Each structure stands twice: as C-alpha cells, then as structure tokens.
Amino acid sequence: MSTNTRTDNPNKALWEKGDFTRIAASMRDSGEALVATLGITPGLDVLDVGCGDGTTAVPEAQAGANVLGVDIARNLVAAGNARAESLGLSNLRFQEGDAMDLKELADDSFDLVVSIFGAMFAPRPFDVAKEVVRVARPGGRIVMGNWIPNDPTFVAQLLRVSMAYSPPPPEGFVSPMTWGVEENVVERFGAAGIAPEKITCERVMYVFETPSTPSEYLADFRDYYGPTMNAYAAAAADGREAELHAELQALVDEHNTAEGEGTRIEAAYLRVTVAV
Ligand SMILES: C[S@@+](CC[C@H](N)C(=O)[O-])C[C@H]1O[C@@H](n2cnc3c(N)ncnc32)[C@H](O)[C@@H]1O
Numbered sequence: 001m002s003t004n005t006r007t008d009n010p011n012k013a014l015w016e017k018g019d020f021t022r023i024a025a026s027m028r029d030s031g032e033a034l035v036a037t038l039g040i041t042p043g044l045d046v047l048d049v050g051c052g053d054g055t056t057a058v059p060e061a062q063a064g065a066n067v068l069g070v071d072i073a074r075n076l077v078a079a080g081n082a083r084a085e086s087l088g089l090s091n092l093r094f095q096e097g098d099a100m101d102l103k104e105l106a107d108d109s110f111d112l113v114v115s116i117f118g119a120m121f122a123p124r125p126f127d128v129a130k131e132v133v134r135v136a137r138p139g140g141r142i143v144m145g146n147w148i149p150n151d152p153t154f155v156a157q158l159l160r161v162s163m164a165y166s167p168p169p170p171e172g173f174v175s176p177m178t179w180g181v182e183e184n185v186v187e188r189f190g191a192a193g194i195a196p197e198k199i200t201c202e203r204v205m206y207v208f209e210t211p212s213t214p215s216e217y218l219a220d221f222r223d224y225y226g227p228t229m230n231a232y233a234a235a236a237a238d239g240r241e242a243e244l245h246a247e248l249q250a251l252v253d254e255h256n257t258a259e260g261e262g263t264r265i266e267a268a269y270l271r272v273t274v275a276v
Pocket of ligand 1: 016
C-alpha cells in the first residue's frame with residue numbers, strides 16, 4: 001500500500017487502497033496510441049479526469065498540450081507529478097479532485113476533456129456529465145473511454161467475476177459499467193444540455209501488454225487493483241479465495257494472446273466523443 005491516507009469516501013478509498021501504477025505500466029502503449037487519435041495541437045488546454053498516474057496525460061503533454069490531470073486518489077496524483085517531473089514536462093501537472101464536483105475548476109476552461117476508464121468509476125454519473133460539460137469550452141470536446149458491461153473481452157469479465165465474489169453493493173449503487181451503454185451516455189449528457197446528435201459512440205479495442213507472465217500479471221491485479229483486491233478479500237472471508245483465483249487465472253489465460261513470453265490482452269471499450 002503506497003499511502004496511509006484514511007477516508008470515509010469509498011470511491012476514493014477503493015483507488016487509494018492499491019497501487020494502480022502497477023497495472024498502468026501495462027497500458028502505456030495503448031494510452032499513447034489513443035492520444036495520437038485525439039488531434040492534440042500545441043497549446044491546447046486539456047483536462048484529464050481520473051487520470052491515474054498519467055497513461056494518457058503524459059502523451060497529451062508530450063504532444064504539446066497544457067495538461068491538468070485530476071484524480072481522486074492522492075497516491076496516483078503524487079505518482080503522476082513524479083512522472084511529469086522526471087520527464088521534464090512543465091506543461092503537465094496533477095491535482096486531487098473528484099469528477100463529480102470539479103469545484104477547483106472554472107467554467108469553460110478546457111478545449112478537450114478526456115477521461116479514459118476514469119470518471120466512469122464515480123458513483124453519481126449525472127454529476128460527472130454535468131461537471132465535464134461545465135468545464136469544457138463551447139466548441140470543445142469531451143472524450144471518454146468506458147468499459148462495456150457483459151462484453152466478452154477481458155476487463156468486463158474481470159469486473160463481472162470480481163463483483164460476483166464481492167459483497168452486494170449498497171442500495172442505489174449505480175454500476176460504473178452503465179457508462180458503457182450508449183443510451184445511458186446520451187441520457188446523462190442530455191441532462192447536462194448536450195443534444196444526442198453531438199454524441200458519438202464506438203466500440204474500440206485497447207491492449208494491455210506486459211513482460212510479466214499471465215500468473216504474475218494476475219497477481220498484480222490481486223495485490224494492487226482496488227476492485228480485484230476487494231473481491232479477493234471478500235472471497236477469503238468466505239473461504240472461496242482459491243476458487244476466485246482459479247476463475248481469474250483461467251480468464252487471463254484464455255484472453256492472453258502473447259506469442260512468446262509476457263502477456264498481451266485485448267479489451268473492448270466504448271469510446272464516447274461529445275462536441276460541446
Ligand atoms: C482504471 S484507473 C484509469 C487511470 C487512467 N485514466 C489510465 O488510463 O491509466 C481509474 C482511475 O479513476 C480514478 N477515479 C475513480 N473515481 C474517481 C472520481 N470520482 N474522480 C476522479 N478520479 C476518479 C481512480 O483513482 C483511478 O486513477
């Protein structure tokens with residue numbers, strides 16, 4: 001555990017509990033490839049919400065944008081600022097904040113608001129839509145990457161299995177995966193004043209790649225990725241840890257397409273683009 005922070009906010013606690021940088025290390029190439037499709041030009045003002053340690057924020061800054069990364073997890077903000085410093089990126093900084101209430105940020109501040117597998121994890125999705133629209137400039141864009149519920153590819157299945165072993169969520173809980181359904185996206189941005197024709201959604205592949213073996217990679221999810229850590233803790237309390245581990249090992253093995261050593265796993269996500 002990389003932080004001693006204590007919090008009553010379960011959304012924050014979930015992400016501060018582990019060390020997402022261990023998983024993010026397997027996302028760098030895909031993060032760069034995704035950013036290359038964003039049409040970033042020097043001087044563009046970019047907000048990256050739920051940015052983690054900068055998988056997309058770093059390449060956005062390397063493309064010349066002025067980038068602010070906002071994340072709810074203090075440890076990931078610190079890791080992002082350390083990366084920016086070590087890379088000499090004075091046009092990139094990270095600060096703590098909540099996608100549902102970006103109160104530190106003024107209206108109409110950013111040309112591009114990006115959130116890749118980030119804001120989808122905030123528990124009040126309508127507040128997220130309202131906030132990202134508020135801070136985007138008229139004429140600007142919002143791009144979200146959201147995992148798709150029940151998709152047969154890896155991440156949706158990992159989260160499905162993890163949830164099956166976790167305690168039932170509190171009443172009124174809205175699954176993060178609901179952001180992966182176009183109707184919900186349109187409804188949420190609609191409530192924030194965006195007309196449906198300004199929203200496009202497409203299913204796109206993302207690749208996780210690591211020199212770790214599939215077993216080592218699964219161990220990273222068990223030991224460092226909040227949602228899976230919680231599932232292992234709940235399974236252990238029920239005496240079902242070995243069962244969960246076997247199920248996830250089978251999942252990782254099934255989805256691993258690396259031809260030699262290491263692990264390579266593809267996962268589909270919904271790419272949402274909103275013209276503000
Ligand atoms: C799966 S990670 C993705 C991180 C990064 N976007 C990437 O692609 O590597 C999810 C991130 O969302 C952040 N997050 C979760 N809920 C949030 C919220 N309400 N506001 C801001 N960030 C949040 C987590 O702390 C974590 O860094």
